[in-house]
Amino acid sequence: MNDVAAQRSVSLLYNPRLRGLFWQAGLILIVGFLSYEAVLNAATNMRARGIPTDFSFWDRVASFDINQTLIAYSSSSPYSQAFLVGLLNTLLVAAIGVVVATVLGFFIGIARLSKNFVVSKLASIYVEVLRNTPLLLQLLFIYNAVLKPLPNPRDSISFGAGIYLNNRGLVVPDPQFAPGAGFVLIAAVLGIVASFAFKAYAKKRQFESGEILPVARVSAALILLPPVLVYLLAGQPISFDTPVLRGFNFVGGMRVLPEFVALVVGLSIYTAAFIAEIVRAGILSVSHGQTEAAQSLGLSRAQTLKLVVVPQALRVIVPPLTNQFLALTKNSSLAVFIGYPDLVQVFAGTVLNQTGAAVQVIAITMAVYLVISLITAMIMNVYNRRMALVER
Amino acid sequence: MKVIAATFFAAASLAVMTQGASAQAGSKTLDLVKQKGALTCGTNTGLAGFGLPDDKGNWTGLDVDLCRGIAAAIFNDPAKVKFIPLSAKDRFTALQSGEVDVLARNGTWTQSREAELGLMWVGVNYYDGQGFMIRKKLNLASALELNGASVCVQQGTTTELNMSDFFRTKGMKYEAVAFADINEAVKAYDSGRCDAYTTDASGLYGSRLKLVNPDEHVVLPEIISKEPLGPAVRQGDDQWFNLVKWTHYAMINAEELGVTKANVDDMLKSPNPEIKRLLGVEGDFGKGLGLSKDWAYRIVKHVGNYGEVFSRNVGDGSALKIKRGLNSLWSAGGIQYAPPVR
Numbered sequence: 044m045n046d047v048a049a050q051r052s053v054s055l056l057y058n059p060r061l062r063g064l065f066w067q068a069g070l071i072l073i074v075g076f077l078s079y080e081a082v083l084n085a086a087t088n089m090r091a092r093g094i095p096t097d098f099s100f101w102d103r104v105a106s107f108d109i110n111q112t113l114i115a116y117s118s119s120s121p122y123s124q125a126f127l128v129g130l131l132n133t134l135l136v137a138a139i140g141v142v143v144a145t146v147l148g149f150f151i152g153i154a155r156l157s158k159n160f161v162v163s164k165l166a167s168i169y170v171e172v173l174r175n176t177p178l179l180l181q182l183l184f185i186y187n188a189v190l191k192p193l194p195n196p197r198d199s200i201s202f203g204a205g206i207y208l209n210n211r212g213l214v215v216p217d218p219q220f221a222p223g224a225g226f227v228l229i230a231a232v233l234g235i236v237a238s239f240a241f242k243a244y245a246k247k248r249q250f251e252s253g254e255i256l257p258v259a260r261v262s263a264a265l266i267l268l269p270p271v272l273v274y275l276l277a278g279q280p281i282s283f284d285t286p287v288l289r290g291f292n293f294v295g296g297m298r299v300l301p302e303f304v305a306l307v308v309g310l311s312i313y314t315a316a317f318i319a320e321i322v323r324a325g326i327l328s329v330s331h332g333q334t335e336a337a338q339s340l341g342l343s344r345a346q347t348l349k350l351v352v353v354p355q356a357l358r359v360i361v362p363p364l365t366n367q368f369l370a371l372t373k374n375s376s377l378a379v380f381i382g383y384p385d386l387v388q389v390f391a392g393t394v395l396n397q398t399g400a401a402v403q404v405i406a407i408t409m410a411v412y413l414v415i416s417l418i419t420a421m422i423m424n425v426y427n428r429r430m431a432l433v434e435r
Numbered sequence: 436m437k438v439i440a441a442t443f444f445a446a447a448s449l450a451v452m453t454q455g456a457s458a459q460a461g462s463k464t465l466d467l468v469k470q471k472g473a474l475t476c477g478t479n480t481g482l483a484g485f486g487l488p489d490d491k492g493n494w495t496g497l498d499v500d501l502c503r504g505i506a507a508a509i510f511n512d513p514a515k516v517k518f519i520p521l522s523a524k525d526r527f528t529a530l531q532s533g534e535v536d537v538l539a540r541n542g543t544w545t546q547s548r549e550a551e552l553g554l555m556w557v558g559v560n561y562y563d564g565q566g567f568m569i570r571k572k573l574n575l576a577s578a579l580e581l582n583g584a585s586v587c588v589q590q591g592t593t594t595e596l597n598m599s600d601f602f603r604t605k606g607m608k609y610e611a612v613a614f615a616d617i618n619e620a621v622k623a624y625d626s627g628r629c630d631a632y633t634t635d636a637s638g639l640y641g642s643r644l645k646l647v648n649p650d651e652h653v654v655l656p657e658i659i660s661k662e663p664l665g666p667a668v669r670q671g672d673d674q675w676f677n678l679v680k681w682t683h684y685a686m687i688n689a690e691e692l693g694v695t696k697a698n699v700d701d702m703l704k705s706p707n708p709e710i711k712r713l714l715g716v717e718g719d720f721g722k723g724l725g726l727s728k729d730w731a732y733r734i735v736k737h738v739g740n741y742g743e744v745f746s747r748n749v750g751d752g753s754a755l756k757i758k759r760g761l762n763s764l765w766s767a768g769g770i771q772y773a774p775p776v777r
Contacts, residue, residue, distance in 0.1 A: 093553030093670050094531055107595045108602075108611040110585075118599040190626050210627045211585060211610075290583040291630045292610075301628065302612070382614040382623060388590065392615060396524045396591030399552035401531070 100398040107393055109384045111300055122394050129389030136306055137372040143311035148318025155323050173316035179377055181313055186305035186381040196292045205285035211292050213299040216283035223280035230269040238262035302383035314371045321363045325356035357430045365423035369416045464536055464675035465725045473515045476502035477535035480520040481618055483641035484749035485541045494518045497748045498539035500738050501666055504682045507737035508730040522616050524591030527552050537679055539666040543593040557680035559665040562761040564658035565597050566636040571653050578657040582607040587620045587629035594634050597660040621645055635662045640755045678724045685731040687773035688713055689740035691764055696739035713776050720776055
């Protein structure tokens with residue numbers, strides 16, 4: 044009886060699970076207490092110095108202007124609207140940058156493996172130069188190199204059809220949609236759906252009969268023809284607002300800011316250098332026997348790459364690729380240095396300075412980048428799971 | 436165990452950091468400055484006449500000299516200043532957080548900056564107003580002709596807001612191209628990205644010197660705002676506030692009384708009781724500021740009076756050649772006025 048009781052008490056005290064739980068709970072308590080103290084301390088100090096600690100600035104009038112707004116914004120809009128403008132500008136740069144960097148990176152990565160000496164050396168030089176110089180310097184170089192050689196609005200380079208290039212950016216005609224334009228859009232969407240359906244059909248057909256259908260040509264026709272036909276049938280419902288030179292600059296049309304171009308180009312070519320290395324590593328990871336096997340089956344070099352090598356390489360490529368996407372998004376905050384109105388420039392810059400609410404504004408900005416990164420990572424993880432080797 | 440130790444260390448250092456900040460808020464800035472052995476002064480990243488390192492790397496300018504004056508009053512050595520160049524958007528955070536003791540960075544004194552940022556302006560060392568600079572070949576006579584123009588501006592400034600008000604009230608359109616750094620903004624204007632560059636008029640003259648061809652640019656006559664520029668300190672340390680304020684006033688009083696860097700030693704023998712009080716020959720007016728009684732003598736001896744500082748940095752004696760105008764003494768038609776030392 045006594046023996047059993049003693050054994051139980053000993054086993055409780057020396058139970059590894061219990062001891063582990065005890066230490067972990069203790070650690071959580073200490074960390075929790077210290078963070079609570081830090082926040083409290085900061086808040087008290089800020090209040091003592093008359094620095095705002097609340098979020099009441101959020102609805103106040105911003106009273107400054109932003110030169111690229113994807114949503115309605117004027118200087119009488121609230122700070123919350125300025126925040127959205129900055130956020131959308133960041134997302135725009137990140138989205139376009141990711142696409143361009145990926146495409147460019149794939150081409151350069153493949154070019155580095157080319158048997159052609161000139162092509163592979165050029166790709167190596169590209170990778171080594173861009174990978175080994177600071178991104179900020181590259182951005183400043185591109186911005187100043189994109190800006191300086193371009194002419195004034197009055198001496199704009201004209202590409203015809205109302206497209207002009209000058210040191211204020213690229214001006215293009217702005218499409219105006221009259222009623223009936225919706226049908227053109229619907230036709231375009233249907234065309235794209237049809238092209239996907241055809242691709243699926245072609246694949247099935249190839250599996251069944253081995254016959255290869257001209258997917259690219261048919262798809263192009265399916266995507267392009269219906270909207271053009273509907274456009275003509277509906278009485279040309281889309282017109283273009285052509286830019287006209289008036290006063291200092293072009294009036295009307297749409298304008299792409301040089302800051303935007305510099306940022307997208309800078310981020311893309313920098314990140315593409317890293318992606319190229321990832322792609323190269325991915326392709327080299329596919330055993331050469333696979334290539335030889337594909338070629339002995341009579342596949343062309345392009346087919347070998349597309350059907351055999353790349354699908355296997357993607358398993359190695361996707362995880363590090365995610366890192367590059369995240370890096371590109373975060374690097375887009377370097378926009379401040381070239382005057383592109385992204386989230387950091389607008390919100391963590393002007394809004395912070397105007398309101399003095401440094402801690403709140405920086406906290407919100409960090410939270411936004413965190414959320415963007417987590418969402419990007421989540422999407423890439425889902426894609427990765429689909430690409431991963433399915434063990435049977 | 437390793438993880439626990441690391442976490443604990445990180446948390447402990449965080450606690451110490453915040454503790455340090457609270458200690459700084461409570462104790463006197465002057466004691467901290469004396470302890471550090473140098474004044475930390477927030478200055479412009481590079482604006483001719485106000486805060487700019489010269490070809491030997493020495494900081495020069497109207498704001499810089501005010502900091503040197505404070506250092507002279509405290510340490511009897513104008514070199515005991517550490518200058519921290521700050522961009523417009525970072526400057527107030529740097530002062531709020533205690534990174535700098537005083538912010539002498541041509542900052543405009545506004546209501547919200549005092550009421551909401553926890554700062555206090557000690558006075559106005561330059562009365563300014565916002566203007567526009569354009570290329571001569573545009574052939575414009577007035578800022579009212581700027582409809583549709585692109586304007587380069589430094590972000591986080593009152594300039595950005597005034598410009599918005601100006602174009603809105605006049606019903607004109609414009610494109611604001613905002614840069615975090617003044618040098619980038621000026622460079623973009625120079626390269627033709629913008630039709631106009633806007634900042635305080637004094638800054639326009641200063642920036643024009645940095646352009647490739649200064650003669651091809653002209654400052655438009657309109658002044659669209661009131662820009663009282665001056666040094667700011669944190670709220671909650673009245674002694675420090677007084678010390679900075681009276682450093683500024685001592686320089687103005689010295690000019691009014693005719694005390695200059697050159698004649699300050701002779702002036703010690705002056706029979707004028709006002710000069711005697713200022714230079715500490717009679718009475719001890721430095722004590723309440725936490726300084727010695729010859730505090731103002733030190734300022735004038737090492738840095739000079741307001742007129743000399745103005746002339747050397749932005750006036751006749753400088754490349755900017757800005758007229759005194761509003762910044763003349765009250766006795767000479769301007770609005771620079773200092774309460775008496777007594």
